[in-house]
Amino acid sequence: MRLLDAGIGMCAAILAVGVLAGPAHAEEQGPGEQQGLGQDVRAAGWALKDTGRTARFRGLAAVSRTTAWVAGSQGTLLRTLDGGRSWQDVSPPGAVAEQLELRDIEAFDARRAVALSIGEGEASRVLRTEDGGATWTETFRNPDPRAFYDCLTFFDARHGLAMSDPVDGKFRILSTDDGGRTWRVLPGAGMPDALPGEAGFAASGQCLVSAGPRDVWLATGGGASARVLHSTDRGRTWRVAESTVPAGDPARGVFALAFRDRTRGLAVGGDYRTAEASPQAAAVSADGGRTWRQAKTPPPAYRSGAAWYPYSAGTALAVGPTGTDVTTDGGRNWRPLDAGSFDTVDCAADTGCWAAGEKGRVARLERR
Numbered sequence: 001m002r003l004l005d006a007g008i009g010m011c012a013a014i015l016a017v018g019v020l021a022g023p024a025h026a027e028e029q030g031p032g033e034q035q036g037l038g039q040d041v042r043a044a045g046w047a048l049k050d051t052g053r054t055a056r057f058r059g060l061a062a063v064s065r066t067t068a069w070v071a072g073s074q075g076t077l078l079r080t081l082d083g084g085r086s087w088q089d090v091s092p093p094g095a096v097a098e099q100l101e102l103r104d105i106e107a108f109d110a111r112r113a114v115a116l117s118i119g120e121g122e123a124s125r126v127l128r129t130e131d132g133g134a135t136w137t138e139t140f141r142n143p144d145p146r147a148f149y150d151c152l153t154f155f156d157a158r159h160g161l162a163m164s165d166p167v168d169g170k171f172r173i174l175s176t177d178d179g180g181r182t183w184r185v186l187p188g189a190g191m192p193d194a195l196p197g198e199a200g201f202a203a204s205g206q207c208l209v210s211a212g213p214r215d216v217w218l219a220t221g222g223g224a225s226a227r228v229l230h231s232t233d234r235g236r237t238w239r240v241a242e243s244t245v246p247a248g249d250p251a252r253g254v255f256a257l258a259f260r261d262r263t264r265g266l267a268v269g270g271d272y273r274t275a276e277a278s279p280q281a282a283a284v285s286a287d288g289g290r291t292w293r294q295a296k297t298p299p300p301a302y303r304s305g306a307a308w309y310p311y312s313a314g315t316a317l318a319v320g321p322t323g324t325d326v327t328t329d330g331g332r333n334w335r336p337l338d339a340g341s342f343d344t345v346d347c348a349a350d351t352g353c354w355a356a357g358e359k360g361r362v363a364r365l366e367r368r
Contacts, residue, residue, distance in 0.1 A: 041309050041312075041315050041317065041326050041328075041337070041353075041365065042326055042328070042335075042337065043367065043368060044337075044365050044366060044367055044368060045337070045338055045365070045366065045368045046324065046338050046340055046342075046355055046363035046364070046365060046366075047363055047364055047365075047366040048340075048361065048362070048363045049080070049083075049084025049085070049087075049362050049363060049364060050084075051070070051078055051087050051360045051361075051362050052087065052360070053072075053076060053078065053087075053360035054359055054360050055072035055073045055074055055076035055360055056072050056073045056343070056357065056358045056359070056360075057070040057071065057072035057076075057078075057343070057344070057356035057357060057360070057361070057362060058071075058072060058103045058104075058202070058203060058204055058205060058343045058344055058356070058357075059071030059072060059102050059103050059104045059105040059115065059116070059205045059344070059356075060105065060204075060205065060344045060345070060346045060354060060355070060356045060362075061105045061106055061107035061113060061346060062346040062347055062348040062352055062353065062354045063107050063109060063110060063348055063352075064348045064349075064350050064352050065083060065348065065350055065351070065352030065364070066080070066081060066082055066083045066352070067079070067080065067081050067107075067109075067110045068080055068084070068107075068346075068348075068352075068354045068362075068364075069105050069107045069113055069133075070105070070356045070362055071102035071103070071104065071105040071115050072101075072102055072356075073099075073101055073102075074096065074099050074100075075091050075092060075094075075095030075096035075097070075098065075099055075100045075102060075117075076089075076091050076096070076102070077089075077090050077091045077092065077095070077102055077105070077115060077133065078090065078091075078362075079110075079132065079133055081110060083364060084362060084363075084364055088132075088133065090129070090132065090133025090134070091133075092115070092127050092136035093136075094136075094138070095117060095127065095136075100117040100119070100123065100125065101117055101118050101119060101123070101202075102115050102116070102117050103116060103117070103118045103150070103151075103202040103203075103205060104116040104118075104150075104151050104152050104202070104205030105205065106152060106153065106154045106160065108154075108157050108179075110132060111129070111130060111131060111132045112128075112129065112130050112157070112179070113128070113129055113133070114126060114127070114128050114139075114152065114154070114160065114179075114180040115127045115128075115136075116149060116151070116152045116162060116205075118148065118149060118150060118202045119148065120145060120147075120148050121142060121143075121144065121145040121147070122141050122142060122143070123142075124141075124142035124147060124148060124149035124164070125138055125140060125141045125142065126138070126139050126140035126152070126162065126174075126180060126183060127139070128179070128180045128181065137181075139176075139180055139181055139182065139183060140162075140174065140183040142164075144167065146167045146168075147164040147165070147167050147172055148164055148165045148199075149162050149163065149164045149165075149174070150163055150164065150165065150199075150200035150201065150202040150207050150208070151163055151200060151202060151205055151206065151207040151208035152174075152205075152208060153208045153209050153210045153216060154180075154210065155210050155212070155213050155214065155216070155234065156213065157179055158176075158177055158178060158179050159175075159176065159177055159213075159234060160175070160176045160179075160180060161173055161174060161175050161176075161208065161210075161216060161234065161235045162174040162183070162208070163200060163207070163208045163218055165199040165200060166194035166198065166199065168188070169193050169194055170188045170191040170192070170193060170194055171191055171194060171200070171218060171220075171229070172185060172188065173185070173186040173188075173191070173235040174186070175234065175235060186235055186236060187236070190231075190236050190237030190238055191229075191237075191238050192229065192238055192239075192240045194220075194223070195220075195223030195224055195225070195227070196223060196224070197222045197223050197224075197250060198220050198221070198222050198223030198227070199220065199221070199222050200218065200219065200220060200221075201219070201221055201253065201254075201255045201269070201272075201304075203255045203256070203272070203304040203305075203343060203344075204255065204256050204304045204305035204319075204343050204344035204345075205344055206219075206255070206256035206257055206258065206305055206306065206344065207219045207220075207254075207255065207256065207257070209257045209258060209259055210259075211259040211260070211261055211262055212261065212262055214231075214232055214233055214234050215230070215231070215232055215259070215262050215288070216230070216231050216234065216235055217229065217230050217231075217257050217259060217265065217289050218230075218231075218238070219253070219254035219255065219256065219257045219267065219269070220253055220254060221245075221247055221250075221252055221253010221254055221255065221269060222247070222249075222250045222252070222253055223247060223248075223253075224247060224248055225242045225243075225247050225248070226242070226243045226245040226246065226247035226252065226253040226254045226267075226269065227240050227241065227242055227243060227254075228240070228241050228242075228243050228254060228257065228265075228267060228285075228289045228292065229241075230288060230289040230290070239290075241289055241290055241291060241292060242292070243267050243283045243292040244280055244283045244292050244293060244294040245267055245268075245269045245270065245280060245281060245282070245283055246270070246271070246278075246279070246280055246281075249271065251271050251272050251273050251276070252269070252270065252271045253269050254267045254268070254269040254283075255268060255269035255270070255272070255302075255303070255304045255305075256268050256269065256303070256304055256305045256306045256318075256344075257306070258306040258307050258308055258316060259289075259308075260308045260316075262288050263285075263286060263287060263288045264285070264286060264330065265284070265285040265288070265289055266282065266283070266284055266285075266306050266308070266316055266318075266327075266331045267282065267283040267284075267285070267292060267306075268281060268282045268283075268299065268303040268304070268305070268306045268318045268320075269281055269282075269302065269303065269304070270301065270302035270303065270320075271302055272302050272304070274321070277301075278299075278301050278302040278303075279298070280294050280295075280298055281298050281299055281301070281302060281303055282294075282295040282298040282299055282303065282318065282331060282334060283295060283331075284330060284331035284332060286330075295327075295331055295332055295333065295334060296332050296333050297332070297333040297334055297335070298334055299318050299320070299323075299325040299334045300322075300323075300325075300336070301320060301322045301323070302320050302321070302322070303318040303319060303320035303325065304319065304320050304321070304343050304344065305318065305319045305320070305342065305343060305344035305345045305355075306318045306319075306345065307345045307346050307347045307353065308347065309347055309351065309353065310347055310348075310349055310350075310351050311351065312328075313330070314327065314328050314329045314330040314331075315327065315328050316330075316331060317337070317345050317347070317353065317355075317365075318334065318345075319342040319343065319344065319345045319355050319357070320341075320342070320343075321341045321342075321343070321357070321358070322339070322341070323336055323337075323338055323339045323340065323341075324336070324337045324338040324339075324340070324342060324345075324355065325337060340361070340363070341357050341358055341361065342355040342356060342357035342361065342363070343356065343357040343358065344356055344357070347365075352364065352365075353365035
């Protein structure tokens, strides 16, 4: 959405300062130790990994327990290959020079990644690397001053989408079929009309998410209701459903989505203003986002990011500036896991879960 403050959009103006989590573990755990976490994430906690940076990391891509990418303010982009013991500064020089806000990153492996910067007009860009961040190629620069790109997602290593806040009354979708090397704007005929004031929140890189080869969901806020749009054809046509997350204000709505598969999904959000309560800040869908029901026991406050824990039918994590919550029943009931401040969370297929946020904070989920 439009910028409200320097480097912060309506879709991302989250100014809370959280409580620090426990100290980082000094040694990397081996595969056998990680398996000891099993499906009981409640026995785990966040172990901070010192990045040596002060940027706010809202973009996160968990490749594995050892490899992760984070993208943030002032054009900062880091990569770890050793579980967070050390971090490589792989920031795109142009992004640093222009102090771009990197709010989303999608990584295919340790060498290939696509990053999105947000902002009005030319501030919205897509960058791609094939050599672990040693070099970056700008593959898209938004030419329309009315557009403001918030999030991107990939179905596989070739097919991906990015979304912009409404232009001419409809959300705009950008598509790639070659891994992010080239992009094109999709026709808007299959996109429902946006509500007055409706847009996306570039708070965690999770306002646009995909599952499987063709399904993608888009989260909204700022309008009279917080809605979830769903496409089954990679963004060409969409159907819309209202969530139970409160809206009716520019600061409220669905900030993040997470889908385990084509049917089971989570929505989290609320009101990002620290002085405002966020009741009913989570919802769950069992039919691919056609209908949503309110979480019986939602997180106690605004949450900006969510991720399913691999190989567990009902376990997921939700993070925000005031803490992390966990569900083990598919999003119906949440309970606190950690009090530290994070903006985004992501889990890799090997059960390596990472979180990132303000003041350079990055952590990995480990046994307590």
